[in-house]
Amino acid sequence: MAFEDYTAAELAHVLESIKYRSPEDMATLSMLSERTFGWARRYPQLGMVQDRFSRAAAAQWPRSRSDQTWREVVAASQALAASMRRLGNIRLALCKERAGWGTCNLTLDEEGQCSQHQ
Numbered sequence: 813m814a815f816e817d818y819t820a821a822e823l824a825h826v827l828e829s830i831k832y833r834s835p836e837d838m839a840t841l842s843m844l845s846e847r848t849f850g851w852a853r854r855y856p857q858l859g860m861v862q863d864r865f866s867r868a869a870a871a872q873w874p875r876s877r878s879d880q881t882w883r884e885v886v887a888a889s890q891a892l893a894a895s896m897r898r899l900g901n902i903r904l905a906l907c908k909e910r911a912g913w914g915t916c917n918l919t920l921d922e923e924g925q926c927s928q929h930q
């Protein structure tokens with residue numbers, strides 16, 4: 813469950829459901845942060861809301877989290893969900909080359925090129 817095959821609308825749904833999850837569910841927050849970062853590489857209009865979400869998620873680790881950081885996670889995830897929902901039922905093209913750790917999975921650019929595999 814790393815969300816690689818999710819469409820933008822499906823990821824928006826997961827982001828919207830964060831408010832119902834545990835504030836201690838860092839595994840989901842980390843995966844969503846990483847995956848939506850990949851989307852922001854391909855769709856720059858997501859940049860600011862994605863950055864806000866990643867910062868909020870990073871502040872949610874046990875050493876720094878509080879009621880306030882959780883409220884920001886919820887707010888940022890709703891904002892990012894709204895932007896992702898506008899992209900609709902599209903999937904992100906990911907690099908399927910083998911890499912040292914498994915599959916590369918970096919976001920392909922508009923020409924279908926990977927920054928690591930040309």
Ligand SMILES: [Zn+2]
Pocket residue numbers: 907908909916917918926927928929
């Ligand atoms: Zn690659």
